[in-house]
Amino acid sequence: MIASPVLVVARQVMREAWRRRTLPVLALFGCGIIIASAFLSFFQLGTEIKFFKDVAIAVIFLFGAMATLVLVSTQLSGEIESRTIYNVLSKPIRRYELVLGKFAGSVVAIGIAVAPMVGILMFFMYVDQGGSLLEAAKAGYMLWLSFVVLSAVALAIASFSSSIVCAALSVLVYVASYLKSAVIAYAGMVTYSRLAAGAAQTFYYLLPNFENFNVRMAVVHDQVVPWAYLFRTTLYAAALSAFFLYLGTQIFQEREF
């Protein structure tokens, strides 16, 4: 069977993620922390499961984000810095195919890394009868969606920067996406101008909103996340990823080596 270059590169990324050990180690650490927190009993009676779920969601979020940044920031930038890019781009692969292949491989690898942590969360919830497993799976899926968007953002940045700068800027964008609510609130506090309010709203709609993927309460408070919300957020993630990937491919297209 002849695979498209995108698939070939994607498989390569997954192989690299496994061989370099970074993702497996992060996943192992994350699983270890979640399991350890399940056995800690210094908190108040009746809130153990709530606390455990909070810890688990936070660990999946932190380690997943770390794995995303570590993996993705070294994909394009790493190829250029290690000069393996010459061998790849001298082959019949278009530059956008290389970027898409890196993206596809990264998001699958990250999904595989995050899955065990979500699985452990679901296992302890099942044992403790601490809520709906389906909602926990949905929360895990939403977290993975946020990593997909973060991957696209990081790849767009990697198309023009080194690995370290890429990682740093990606973190900055991630933090800024949470801070934009603060900016809008602050703008509302200091000015009553319609123009400012309009600008703030535009800011809100155009910048990534990672809060969309936060359904922590679905796990912690045993509430239901509607399938319609899952569908809409998936489309949002797809639109946002498409935008950043397009940006990245356009920049990478013009880059010289």
Add this chain to the structure above:
Amino acid sequence: MTARLGHYRPLAIAALLLVCVAGTQAWVDVYRPAVNDEAGVPFTGAAVIVRSFAGQIRGLLADFLWLRVDEYAHRRRLVDGDLNRADDAALLPLVRLITWLNPHYVEAYALGGQWLAFHFGRPGDAVTFYNEGIRNNPQAADLLTGVAFVQWRLLHDNKAAAARVEQAANLTGDDMVRFQALWLEAHILLDGGDRTGAIRVWRRVAAMPGYRQTAEHFLAQIARGGAVPAAPGTPRP
């Protein structure tokens, strides 16, 4: 001409994608309140900033802060033997942070309201804090009875206190908890001189299965002109 248009094609595509992003964001926002249990909470600017920095781990941060508060409070009680110390002010900012990070932290609102009222002698601030908690957690009977106690004992606003306890009584599905709330309401009303109101409440208690005898006992006491002791389990400072 075609070449010139082609030059702008990447911009056009990027703009189209941004429109898709904005459109899907707006579409998501329609459903967001259904999954965002903090959607209706009117956060202050400072709260938004703190929450923004905490990001997705704000729930966990709130939990850890609560552990710290709880640990400190119990240590003071067990080691120092006295929780009624004015230097517990150090814990108030922690409580404030907890409620910013997680506006559904009922325990934090309850503890904070209690401290403000009975340790720091700020009943007005306590009621404000309680009311914020009730607004964010309208189903929290603890907060309703807590603020009622402050209004009754410190602000001597029996009418407002009775109204809050009445709300708590209507919330709960547990007969024992409802009985305690109604008992407190009756006591507050009687203490405020509203014997008619107190009788009405006790008649409601009489209609509850298993509580008729108790209700008739207290109705008889009111009829004789006696005071009714506070219900067991009434929150104390």
Add this chain to the structure above:
Amino acid sequence: MQPAISVHDLAKRYRSVQRSDRAALLGLTLDVPPGEIYGFLGPNGAGKTTTIKLLLGLIRPTGGGGTVLGHPLGSVEARRRVGFLPESPYFYEYLRGDELLHYYGSLFGLADRVRRQRVDTLLRLVGLWDQRRLSVRKYSRGMLQRLGLAQALVNDPDLVILDEPAGGLDPIGRREMRDILLGLRERGKTVFLSSHILAEVETVCDRVAILNRGELVVVGRIGDLLAGGREMELTIHGANGSLARHIEAIPGATIHHGTDATVVVVPEQRFVYPIIDLVRETGGQIVSLGAKRERLEDVFVKLVGAREDGTARSDGGGT
């Protein structure tokens, strides 16, 4: 027949914010005939690697253009039939040798069975069959060079572009490399070879182009470039002082005393006969006599040095 590589007025200027613009290539016009081994030479900074990058589309020209195997520079269609070995190749260290070849083979869209056969053949050809399951991290410099050649041939290309292919190879490795290149030519492939090892270029190349400071200095067949002038060279045993005095009197003649023999170079054939008579009279022995053939290195240094001095460009006899 369509040239394997055809560029006209190809230019590349690097723009810099801090420094002034740097012209790496100034209007290169070149045709590489198919089925030849074509040497592309020049001192450091001449523009050789820039030219190769332009051919592969790694960078864009600021002037001119060209084709590779009839397709535009850097196009996917061109790259499908080209093999490239970069200078000091870098590979994914976490892969094994065979895995690396399979990866690159997959990028060419090779079917599994074809790819497997080709990878096995190439590993044997470059002498890495026994090390195929080693991680690339453990490969020596020479092994990496061999692996680089193998990945350049994985798609059975019509055009092979090699940048310093002999780098890191021992003499045996160089000979094997030479044999491979000659084998490619026999199969009708075109080899575009950039190298500093002029002796190797002289041995394998049919044609060379010499670049200096972004400009083409000379291009021509090896035979034509090395077809020297009318100088004659004599090797003599037992030469004495009278011979040396005689030689010094000949304008343009040189004499070099070695351990066992004396080498004399005279500018024209007519100076040879008196020297032969003198050697016989003094009891010496003529070991060898013949027209002095220039080496490529001599031509290179002469031409590049001439350009450095600002003297006129030499015409090596056309393409």
